[in-house]
Amino acid sequence: MKLARSPVSMAIAEQRLRNQRLTLAGFRRAAKVVEWFGAMQAQEYEPAKWALGLRMREGTVASEIERAFEEGAILRAHVMRPTWHFVTPADIRWLTELTAPHVLRRMSTYHRQLELDAATFVRGTALIERALGGGHYLTRAEIGEGLRRAGLVLDGIRLAHLAMYAELEGVICSGPRRGKQFTYALVSDRAPGAPRFSRDESLAMLTRRYFRSHGPATVRDFVWWSGLTTADAKRGLDINKARREDAGGRTYCTVGRAPGGATNDHLVHLLPIYDEYLVAYRDREAVPHGPSAIAFRTGAAESVTFQHALVIGGQVAGTWRRMQSTRTIAVDVIPMRRLTRPERHALGEATGRYERFLAAPVDFSVR
Numbered sequence: 001m002k003l004a005r006s007p008v009s010m011a012i013a014e015q016r017l018r019n020q021r022l023t024l025a026g027f028r029r030a031a032k033v034v035e036w037f038g039a040m041q042a043q044e045y046e047p048a049k050w051a052l053g054l055r056m057r058e059g060t061v062a063s064e065i066e067r068a069f070e071e072g073a074i075l076r077a078h079v080m081r082p083t084w085h086f087v088t089p090a091d092i093r094w095l096t097e098l099t100a101p102h103v104l105r106r107m108s109t110y111h112r113q114l115e116l117d118a119a120t121f122v123r124g125t126a127l128i129e130r131a132l133g134g135g136h137y138l139t140r141a142e143i144g145e146g147l148r149r150a151g152l153v154l155d156g157i158r159l160a161h162l163a164m165y166a167e168l169e170g171v172i173c174s175g176p177r178r179g180k181q182f183t184y185a186l187v188s189d190r191a192p193g194a195p196r197f198s199r200d201e202s203l204a205m206l207t208r209r210y211f212r213s214h215g216p217a218t219v220r221d222f223v224w225w226s227g228l229t230t231a232d233a234k235r236g237l238d239i240n241k242a243r244r245e246d247a248g249g250r251t252y253c254t255v256g257r258a259p260g261g262a263t264n265d266h267l268v269h270l271l272p273i274y275d276e277y278l279v280a281y282r283d284r285e286a287v288p289h290g291p292s293a294i295a296f297r298t299g300a301a302e303s304v305t306f307q308h309a310l311v312i313g314g315q316v317a318g319t320w321r322r323m324q325s326t327r328t329i330a331v332d333v334i335p336m337r338r339l340t341r342p343e344r345h346a347l348g349e350a351t352g353r354y355e356r357f358l359a360a361p362v363d364f365s366v367r
Contacts, residue, residue: 015258273307
């Protein structure tokens with residue numbers, strides 16, 4: 001933990017908070033946030049909406065982001081690492097074409113274990129494309145039923161891998177939600193005219209997006225985040241004439257000018273699980289992640305699994321949990337240390353922002 005409190009790591013954290021748009025005046029639209037990052041992990045949909053909200057103007061509510069998703073201003077698909085990401089319609093084709101070959105190679109072992117061969121993928125993708133034609137939106141279960149009627153029986157994890165393959169082939173992406181259920185749509189319907197670029201152009205663009213929004217960061221960080229190779233990362237940095245600086249035994253890179261605009265005085269951030277501020281880095285010396293669990297006492301010793309991160313001054317200082325019943329939303333904050341009076345005040349401001357984002361009353365407690 002010594003490095004986590006050093007001037008070097010604190011300076012890196014301060015720059016990242018700014019570049020990640022956590023201490024700058026936020027964007028007005030969700031699509032601008034996603035465009036700034038290039039892609040944002042969205043494995044858990046509701047927390048991912050809050051990750052966007054944290055980087056938007058004060059007063060943004062969850063329904064605005066939901067509307068952007070419903071209308072297709074932001075899309076959700078498997079790109080880069082084999083997990084869900086938010087992307088914009090303008091970026092989905094070139095980004096998928098750049099990263100999909102690496103993802104498919106990584107997934108090939110699982111495909112063999114699941115007995116999913118090339119013929120099954122090609123036939124299944126063609127059937128899905130036909131089913132979604134004409135602007136149809138279907139859930140995964142409905143897609144599976146259509147495949148079954150056509151004589152291709154896939155369900156569970158095998159159906160999920162087929163859908164992922166179709167995404168990586170640039171055929172399908174997210175459609176609007178149907179209640180709480182997610183649907184799929186054709187990329188050609190949700191992102192008509194999405195541009196394509198040469199590989200070098202795409203590589204340069206993705207490298208620039210990552211290091212402007214996540215920097216200072218290392219080559220290892222970008223390789224982890226993008227799923228590309230070290231050689232790709234170095235070429236992308238060279239094309240962008242990246243600035244390099246050695247600090248704490250690591251070489252950190254930045255690209256482009258530091259973002260301008262008004263700053264905010266947010267000391268405390270309630271980050272959601274898989275937030276880009278934490279998940280997008282392989283080297284964790286500058287901003288160490290939290291423990292697997294946090295112990296506390298309420299008369300008897302207890303512990304909670306670390307999930308969402310309480311971040312104070314750019315460093316992880318605890319975790320928080322959201323618990324929802326049919327009538328109330330409760331948020332339980334568990335710090336790893338005793339908070340100072342200014343930190344408690346800032347935490348109150350952070351929890352108030354989350355309550356306004358949800359547009360619903362929230363019961364907050366601090367252990």
